[in-house]
Amino acid sequence: MQIAECVPLLNLDHQTQHNLAKDHRKLANLTPDTRQVTTDSCFVAIHGEHFDGHQHVQAAINAGAIMVVVEHPVSASGALIVQVPDTYKALAQLSVAFFGDPSASLKVFGVTGTNGKTTVTHLIAKILTVAQIDCGLIGTLYAKGGKTQHVACNTTPDPFTNQQYLNEMVHAGKKKLAPWKCLRSA
Numbered sequence: 001m002q003i004a005e006c007v008p009l010l011n012l013d014h015q016t017q018h019n020l021a022k023d024h025r026k027l028a029n030l031t032p033d034t035r036q037v038t039t040d041s042c043f044v045a046i047h048g049e050h051f052d053g054h055q056h057v058q059a060a061i062n063a064g065a066i067m068v069v070v071e072h073p074v075s076a077s078g079a080l081i082v083q084v085p086d087t088y089k090a091l092a093q094l095s096v097a098f099f100g101d102p103s104a105s106l107k108v109f110g111v112t113g114t115n116g117k118t119t120v121t122h123l124i125a126k127i128l129t130v131a132q133i134d135c136g137l138i139g140t141l142y143a144k145g146g147k148t149q150h151v152a153c154n155t156t157p158d159p160f161t162n163q164q165y166l167n168e169m170v171h172a173g174k175k176k177l178a179p180w181k182c183l184r185s186a
Helices: 003-009 014-020 053-062 087-098 117-130 159-171
Strands: 029-031 041-044 065-070 080-083 107-111 135-138 142-144 149-151 176-181
Touching (some): 003 014, 003 087, 053 065, 065 087, 135 159
Parallel strands (some): 065 080
Antiparallel strands (some): 135 142, 142 149
């Protein structure tokens, strides 16, 4: 994904859109986690409950980020700094594009509610499996469907992690994602 391809995905002012549209550097990685930044990464600074990525922008740049997406001005240099109204939303939109919109290749079932989501998701997955329909599952306990099973770090994966899981499932030949517990919309 090139930096210029980010322009239509982000809520940017006209001048920033114009400047980014000329930048054809390739982004090799996208991450909201400074520990995962590599050369030619795009780092998205997320303000969470216990951690604020904005405080670590310079560290991300030092680790190889060439583009950083922030919600408010930061004191950092050495990379393209792009300010957006909502970095969580920007992360969701960038993640879909970065991974090639993997959910478009899957039939996705969503399960919402207060109680019983884990039970329902596992029942649907079992029904599909018995019907010989290969499926993946993203839930409270784990995500599976690719070559590996990922233990869940959070009740609901962040947008980047969700797209990463979906991408693994597409590359593993899955046709269905059943089910997906939807607790927060991006």
